[in-house]
Amino acid sequence: MRDIDLEQRYCAPNYAPLDVVLSRGAGVWLWDREGRKYLDGMSAYSAVSLGHGHPRILHALSEQAERLAVVSRAFYSDVLGAFLADLCRLAGMDMALPMNTGAEAVETAIKAARRWGHEVKGISNDTAEIIVAAGNFHGRTTTIISFSSDADYRRGFGPLTPGFRLVPFGDAEALAAAITPRTAAVLLEPIQGENGIIIPPAGYLRKVRQICDWANVLLLLDEIQSGLCRTGKWFAFEHEGIRPDGLMVGKALGGGVLPVSAFLGKREVMNVFTPGSHGSTFGGNCLAAAVGRETLRVMAEEELASRSAALGQYALDRLAAMRSPTLRAVRGRGLWIGIDINPAVIGGKAFCRALMQRGLLTKETHEHTIRFAPPLIISRHDLDWALDRIEDALHWAEKQAA
Numbered sequence: 041m042r043d044i045d046l047e048q049r050y051c052a053p054n055y056a057p058l059d060v061v062l063s064r065g066a067g068v069w070l071w072d073r074e075g076r077k078y079l080d081g082m083s084a085y086s087a088v089s090l091g092h093g094h095p096r097i098l099h100a101l102s103e104q105a106e107r108l109a110v111v112s113r114a115f116y117s118d119v120l121g122a123f124l125a126d127l128c129r130l131a132g133m134d135m136a137l138p139m140n141t142g143a144e145a146v147e148t149a150i151k152a153a154r155r156w157g158h159e160v161k162g163i164s165n166d167t168a169e170i171i172v173a174a175g176n177f178h179g180r181t182t183t184i185i186s187f188s189s190d191a192d193y194r195r196g197f198g199p200l201t202p203g204f205r206l207v208p209f210g211d212a213e214a215l216a217a218a219i220t221p222r223t224a225a226v227l228l229e230p231i232q233g234e235n236g237i238i239i240p241p242a243g244y245l246r247k248v249r250q251i252c253d254w255a256n257v258l259l260l261l262d263e264i265q266s267g268l269c270r271t272g273k274w275f276a277f278e279h280e281g282i283r284p285d286g287l288m289v290g291k292a293l294g295g296g297v298l299p300v301s302a303f304l305g306k307r308e309v310m311n312v313f314t315p316g317s318h319g320s321t322f323g324g325n326c327l328a329a330a331v332g333r334e335t336l337r338v339m340a341e342e343e344l345a346s347r348s349a350a351l352g353q354y355a356l357d358r359l360a361a362m363r364s365p366t367l368r369a370v371r372g373r374g375l376w377i378g379i380d381i382n383p384a385v386i387g388g389k390a391f392c393r394a395l396m397q398r399g400l401l402t403k404e405t406h407e408h409t410i411r412f413a414p415p416l417i418i419s420r421h422d423l424d425w426a427l428d429r430i431e432d433a434l435h436w437a438e439k440q441a442a
């Protein structure tokens with residue numbers, strides 16, 4: 041309890057963790073201070089897609105740390121260019137701007153879109169608008185929460201940043217109707233993660249792509265959580281056979297050990313940046329670049345996209361077959377699954393506690409959706425083990441409610 045007391049006393053109360061104190065991790069497994077073992081069912085929101093302590097990531101990390109870790113972008117390094125070249129090739133983008141956290145990559149996208157709107161599209165200075173979707177999650181900076189549709193994310197943090205227009209997610213006609221001559225960009229998550237792993241209707245992204253082309257508006261996709269194999273493809277936009285004009289990646293890019301993010305885009309978008317117009321002390325540091333590059337290699341060599349697709353479908357099928365009254369709905373793409381729990385039977389947090397007692401760690405989002413997103417390296421055997429725990433917790437919840 042000492043660790044919990046200390047954290048509660050000295051850490052600002054902006055999270056409400058489950059009562060478990062973790063001290064070690066390896067692969068898909070985590071251990072608490074008493075040595076109890078848990079399967080990691082959420083991979084730190086996809087940051088740990090390669091599992092804990094992947095040997096090749098640890099090797100790249102220590103090798104680079106010993107050689108050269110941080111120099112700042114005041115100088116060139118012998119790792120950053122190669123890393124960004126690999127990343128751009130993979131995403132089909134021309135250039136990238138390296139950052140650290142996801143929110144910084146989103147901020148970079150917003151700045152790029154606004155400057156592009158003025159300098160390339162000809163929108164009058166400082167009036168460009170960006171269209172965003174209700175239920176979005178793009179991070180926690182003051183500008184990003186300014187266009188959140190969740191009142192609690194915004195409450196008391198104003199004055200907020202203007203220049204954003206909310207439209208319903210998944211409704212291409214509403215999006216088209218919101219475009220004005222001042223619209224510079226549309227910013228979307230291809231699948232809304234924090235909103236409960238919400239998958240838009242088939243064809244939505246394709247329609248949005250057409251609308252953006254027709255209106256000369258940039259399509260910016262936030263794949264910080266959906267990208268890098270999580271949905272069964274390298275990027276979720278591949279499910280619809282389209283390509284965005286700008287792309288945000290983060291989370292898994294850091295191999296589970298570092299914050300590494302980037303905003304990527306077409307040359308015409310990225311060239312709005314000039315020396316001094318944007319930057320980050322740690323963005324693109326040698327350590328991050330070496331780890332990011334190795335992460336992409338490991339994902340390719342371990343074929344994590346197709347693993348995620350096959351194991352994700354297997355897990356969805358097994359969950360659908362459970363037919364429990366506690367289960368309201370199950371949906372997902374790849375190893376990124378949202379399980380809606382029937383609130384008449386049990387609350388999301390209580391269900392997560394029941395899973396924890398059975399050795400599976402995960403977290404609810406929006407009260408009644410349980411996210412199940414284990415590391416993509418998970419074996420079929422361990423996946424079955426986790427699904428058995430879920431099935432057991434469902435039966436237990438029903439007996440409790442009866």
Ligand SMILES: *Cc1c(COP(=O)(O)O)cnc(C)c1O
Nearest residue numbers: 141142143177178179262264265
């Ligand atoms: C997590 C997340 C972010 C923010 O990333 P941070 O690293 O927490 O700043 C942005 N967009 C999406 C879709 C995310 O899931």
